[in-house]
Amino acid sequence: MATSAYWRTRFQRYRLIGNRCKECGKVFFPPRFVCPACGSVKLEEYKLPERGKLVEYTVVYTAPKGYEVMTPYVIGIVELEDGVRVLAQITDVDVEDVKEGMEVEASIRRLPEQLEGGMICYTYKFRPVIK
């Protein structure tokens, strides 16, 4: 990701901030400028819940350059407690222990790369809820 794109989205990536349409109530993550459901531009900031369940996942064996050391890893669709779905890496679990329907929580992580200027990247991932 380019430094400027990273910078623009830094708060969303830290805090799971999306937005919600004031006209029709739909929630978006990442945030949008125009509601794709009704066309309204009246959108407000919306803090997403940090817990949900894994509804679908895939195991990645061939990673993009720079991420090879992380393979195999799991990318999944997490349905948050309010029904919003986000795509994220599932972490802190062995690939063979990942199951559809398992409860997960958000966790902020450092990415394994540094951008120009030494800026360290963070992003969100989800890990199983320990009971």
Ligand SMILES: [Zn+2]
């Ligand atoms: Zn709308």
